[in-house]
Amino acid sequence: MPELPEVEVVRAGLAPAMTGARILSVAVHDERALTRHPAGAADFVARIEGAEVATVARRGKFLWMPLVAAGGEARSAIVGHLGMSGQLLLRRPDAAAERHERIRLYVEHPQHGELAVVFADQRTFGSLAVDALVPTGDGRAAGWGSAEPLIPSQVVHIARDPMDEAFQDRVFRAALRTRSSAIKRVLLDQGVISGVGNIYADESLWAARIHPETPASALSTVAVNRLLAEVRAVLEKALAEGGTSFDAQYVNVNGQAGYFAHSLNAYGREGELCARCGGPIRRESFMNRSSHYCPRCQRR
DNA sequence: CCTGCCTCCTGATGGC
DNA sequence: TGCCATCAGGAGGCAG
Numbered sequence: 001m002p003e004l005p006e007v008e009v010v011r012a013g014l015a016p017a018m019t020g021a022r023i024l025s026v027a028v029h030d031e032r033a034l035t036r037h038p039a040g041a042a043d044f045v046a047r048i049e050g051a052e053v054a055t056v057a058r059r060g061k062f063l064w065m066p067l068v069a070a071g072g073e074a075r076s077a078i079v080g081h082l083g084m085s086g087q088l089l090l091r092r093p094d095a096a097a098e099r100h101e102r103i104r105l106y107v108e109h110p111q112h113g114e115l116a117v118v119f120a121d122q123r124t125f126g127s128l129a130v131d132a133l134v135p136t137g138d139g140r141a142a143g144w145g146s147a148e149p150l151i152p153s154q155v156v157h158i159a160r161d162p163m164d165e166a167f168q169d170r171v172f173r174a175a176l177r178t179r180s181s182a183i184k185r186v187l188l189d190q191g192v193i194s195g196v197g198n199i200y201a202d203e204s205l206w207a208a209r210i211h212p213e214t215p216a217s218a219l220s221t222v223a224v225n226r227l228l229a230e231v232r233a234v235l236e237k238a239l240a241e242g243g244t245s246f247d248a249q250y251v252n253v254n255g256q257a258g259y260f261a262h263s264l265n266a267y268g269r270e271g272e273l274c275a276r277c278g279g280p281i282r283r284e285s286f287m288n289r290s291s292h293y294c295p296r297c298q299r300r
Numbered sequence: 301c302c303t304g305c306c307t308c309c310t311g312a313t314g315g316c
Numbered sequence: 317t318g319c320c321a322t323c324a325g326g327a328g329g330c331a332g
Contacts, residue, residue, distance in 0.1 A: 002326090032309085061326075084325055085310080100310085123309045125326060181303075190327080198325060246324090247312085288305075289325055 002082040004161055004195030005238035006250050006258065007061050010088050011145055013253030015056040017090050018065060018117070021109040022052050033102030033119060036079065036129035036154060047130040048078060053107070059143030060161045060194025063088075064152050066133060079131045079152045080119070085249040086126025089118040103128055122249060129154065140166040161195035162231050173224050176216040183219060184212035185287060187231070196231060199244055199267045202292045204231040206266035211298045212291045237263060266292040 002010070026049055028034065028041040037044045051067040054074050058064075062081055066074035080088065089098060093106055098120040105117040119128055131152040136142050142151040143164060160167040175192050176183070186192055187201040196204070205212050207230035210223060219227070243250060243258030246268070251257055261268075265275050269292060270283035279296035 035308085081326080083309090083327080121309095122311070123324090125309065179302090185303090188326090249324095287325095290323090 002084075002086065002243075002250055003061060003197035003200050003238075004163065004235050005200075005260070006243035007058055007063060007082060007195075008144065008163075008239055009243045009252045009258065010082070011056050011058040011063055013090065014063075014065075014088060014117070015145060017109060017112055017115055017253075018053045018056050018107065020052065021107040021112075021115070023048050023050065023067075024106045024108055024114070025049055026106070027104045028102075029097075029104070030102040030124070032124045033121060033127050034129065035124075036081070036127045036131075044128070044130055047076065048105075053078075055145055055147075057143050057146035059151070059155055059164065060158050060190055061197070062152070062155045062158060062194075064131075064155065066146075066148070066150070067130075074148070074150065075133055076130055077133055077152050079129045079154055081126050083121065083123065083125025083127070085123040086119065086121040087249075087251055087255075088253060089120060089251075089255060090253045091116045091118050131155075138166065158190050159192055159194045162193055162228060163195070163235060167193075169225070169228060172228065173221060176219060176224055179216040181216055182213040182286075183210060183216045183227070184291060186216045188287070193231075195235065198289055199264070200231070200234050200238065202267040203234045203265060206293060206298060207234060209297050211295075211300045212286065212293055214300060266294065268292065 026045045031041050034044055054066040054068050056065050064077040064079045066077045068074050093114045093116045098118050100120045100122045101118055102121050103119040108114050131154050133150040134153050136149045136151050139149050141147055179186055184201050187196050208227040238260040241260040244260040245257035269281045272281055274294040277297045279294055281292055282295050284291045
């Protein structure tokens with residue numbers, strides 16, 4: 001559910017409160033929220049207490065906060081992934097526990113004073129970790145919110161997202177040419193293009209009038225360019241509307257829902273009429289999940 | 301490298 | 317009314 005726009009809303013919400021903040025203490029309520037930190041809760045806590053957060057960065061659906069030890073450079077970062085239902089919420093330090101609260105960071109910011117950052121996650125597919133920062137492969141800044149060419153080692157294999165200025169359309173086109181897999185599968189492959197999940201894959205393919213099971217290598221350059229343009233347009237519009245909320249699982253750092261669900265043309269609209277041609281939207285099982293598309297204007 | 305399949309997990313929903 | 321099955325899907329792992 002949280003895809004690039006939702007994660008970016010969270011990043012942008014955290015950044016002003018976390019940049020320059022010092023981590024005072026940490027409470028781990030549920031160690032399952034540390035599945036990306038195999039050394040466990042005590043190690044996690046020891047590595048971040050007392051550190052200062054340099055910024056809040058994002059690539060695709062991954063977030064990270066580089067940590068600066070007193071007077072030094074950032075060599076490690078808190079990495080977060082929201083999974084299906086994760087939330088990062090800004091609260092007063094004495095706020096009551098959230099329903100699915102897993103981890104709470106107590107921080108002090110020079111201007112905003114003491115705050116709590118709450119990681120809540122109903123389904124526990126999300127998690128936090130402390131990870132080493134390593135150089136990016138191309139020497140460019142690692143992602144949104146990051147001026148440095150340093151990226152958590154856990155995120156190295158994640159491709160740049162299509163809203164990243166260092167994303168290379170040419171490399172993406174070349175990757176598609178070598179793949180016989182369905183284009184939807186490739187859009188969901190975070191090692192090829194990151195940030196796109198099931199909802200925005202369906203929306204982008206609908207907008208580009210491409211059938212989700214078209215072999216990637218069968219797409220013309222014109223079609224690939226159209227698809228990339230639509231991926232970007234869909235992500236940008238969703239970001240401008242604060243993301244897609246179907247239920248209480250996706251909210252911004254203040255607990256508020258986004259509005260993009262009202263703008264969906266394919267996802268979740270099985271049986272409703274296509275806004276472009278008036279034919280019924282179809283839902284099919286695909287890769288153990290659902291694909292929604294218009295069989296009339298998204299021909300194979 | 302590629303694909304298909306499976307796993308983690310909780311809560312909402314629908315059929316009976 | 318309760319009970320059980322199904323579904324939601326991000327990401328990583330594994331077999332072939």
